[in-house]
Amino acid sequence: MINEIVLNKRHKLIDVHSTENLNNTDRTKLIEDYDLTNEILDYADDENERARFEYDELSHTFLVVYNVQNENEDSNDLSQRVLPISFAIKDDQLFLFTSDSTHYIKDYILEAKAHFTEEKENLLWEFIFFAFDQISSDYSDQISSTDERRNKIQALIKKHHSSENQILELSDLQDLTTYLNTAINGNVAVVNQIELISSGKVQQLHLTKVTREHLHDSMIEIEQIKNQVNLSSDIIDRISNTYNNILNNRTNTTMKVLTVYTIILSIPTIVSGFYGMNMKLPVADKGWSWVFSLIITIVIILIILWDLHRRNSL
Known part of the structure; x- marks a missing residue:
């Protein structure tokens, strides 16, 4: 489903929301009406696509694939807790490719609309960087929730109330932090690549000083999240090792x-x-x-x- 949302007099948000994959009707419309290429759509439509930043010279389109969290936190498949979304910028249009589980990102773009009311250069990039900040905040909340679960398990271990349930929950936390770590590292690579390209060495992307500062702030934020998830992952691994040592000692x-x-x-x-x-x-x-x-x-x-x-x- 494709919806056009007016951001201001010049810019539009093209919200491409798919339940699963892009259907042929939407794909044809994006190619014929918006001049996007099949290559761009293949990247945006791949649910297993890694985080990346691309520029398509044929259609003069920037593509950003970014990892976000699954809105359905009750999903039993931990590998689906982190999913890719795609931003594309062509002319004065911002394309957002999401699924049912990631469509909440549209709300971040609309929230950014209220923050950037005046006409300014690089406005669409400002919207994207604002979404980056909100996504980083979501990751921070998830890591904090993971730390709370870890602390409860640690308290039970200290009270000698450990059981098989704690072993299974520790295993889930290890898997979850692994997926989060991989996703965040991919996002870090994307933000670093955008900053490198926007430094003036590549002619296709020109960002103003204010927008580059916003990008730099977003990069600092995601780096902090990366350090946070690394620390959380290390602590969980150490607790797991300690738990195994306790069980071996009891045996x-x-x-x-x-x-x-x-x-x-x-x-x-x-x-x-x-x-x-x-x-x-x-x-x-x-x-x-x-x-x-x-x-x-x-x-x-x-x-x-x-x-x-x-x-x-x-």
Whole structure:
């Protein structure tokens, strides 16, 4: 579905919203009415496209593919928690390619419209950079939410209330931060590329000083998010390793206790077994021989316990 939204007297937002892939009708309209190329549309329509910045000389179109979060946070497939969207600038038109899960980005563009009311150069780029800032804020909120979940697990581990559920949740957090890290690194590369190209070394993109400053601020913001997710990922990995060490230590302790009990409980069986044999043994014919066997058993157990304690095996 294609909607035209007037941003001001000169600029328009072309909102291209697809439930899945671009249908043939929308693709034909974008090619015939807006002079976009199949190459641009292929990039914008690919749900697995990596973050990138392209300039199509044939249609004089800038394309920015950027990673954003899936609006459906309840999605069980963690690989779908981060999805690509595309911005395209051609003449005085800003194209936004989104799906059902990422269509909320349109609201950021409309919010930017209220921030940039006056006519100015590079207005469409200002809209894009404003959307970058909001997307970075979304990532920051997601990382903060991840940290809260991590802190709860850490508190349970310290209270020795850990269980299999914590192991599975730690695994989910590791996977989630991996996807976030990959997506954010892709966005960092895109912003750096735009800044490099807008520095004046490439003729196709000319940004004013104010717009370049906005871009630089956006780059600083996304770099901070990158550091934040790296830190969160490292802490989760360390907690996971600590958890594994705790579980291994508990297993070792359990095996040690079971071994000690096995040794101790085998002694009465050995002593009583001797006295149950059909052979002459000391004091076997006395009425108090069973007391004698108990004394021998206790003495042997005490000697073994003393030896284990001496070896620091208890």
